[in-house]
Amino acid sequence: MKLFRNKARDERVIAEANRVYRLGFFILTFGILADIVLQALGVRFGGGMNGNVNLFEFAVVIGTQVVCMLLLARRGLMDDNAFAECDRYPWKHYLAQGLLAGVAAAAVTCLIQAAGGAPWASMGAGTIALILAMKLLFLLPLTAGLVLLITYVLFRYTRRRRARAEQTETECGE
Known part of the structure; x- marks a missing residue:
C-alpha cells in the first residue's frame, strides 16, 4: 500500500x-x-x-x-500536483492538508512551549495530554479553515486566470 x-x-x-x-x-x-x-x-x-x-x-x-x-x-496553476488545473475545487485534498497542518502546529507549539520551560511540562502525562488536546481543539479547526479559505480563494483566482488565457488564445487564433 x-x-x-x-x-x-x-x-x-x-x-x-x-x-x-x-x-x-x-x-x-x-x-x-x-x-x-x-x-x-x-x-x-x-x-x-x-x-x-x-x-x-x-x-x-x-x-x-x-x-x-x-x-x-x-x-493559472492551483498547485504543482494533479490538482494544478482542476475545474472543481478539491476540498477533500485540502481539508486533509489543513487537518495535518493543524495537528503539526499543535504538536510543534507544545514542543516549543515544553522546551521553553512551560509550567505544565513537568506535571505529568495526563496534563500534557490535556494541553495537547486543548491546542488541537483550537488549532485544528483554525488551521483547517484557513487552509480551505486560502486555497479556495486561490482556486477561484487561478480558474479565472485560465479562463482569460483561453479566451485570449481563441481570440488570437481566429
Missing part, C-alpha cells in the same frame, strides 16, 4: 512550477544571505519566547512562500 497516490503529472505544469520554485529558491537564498550579513554586523530582529525566533528569517520564509503561491496563481 502506498502512502501517497502517484497521479499522472503534466510536463508543462512541472516546467511552470519549476520556474516559479527556482525564483523562490533564489529569493530564499538571498534573504538568508542578507540575514547572515545582518547578524555579522550585529543586527538581529528577535521575537517570540525569550527572543529565540529570528523575525527576519521568518519573514523571508513566509514571503517566499507567498511569492511562489502568487506566481503559480498568475500562471
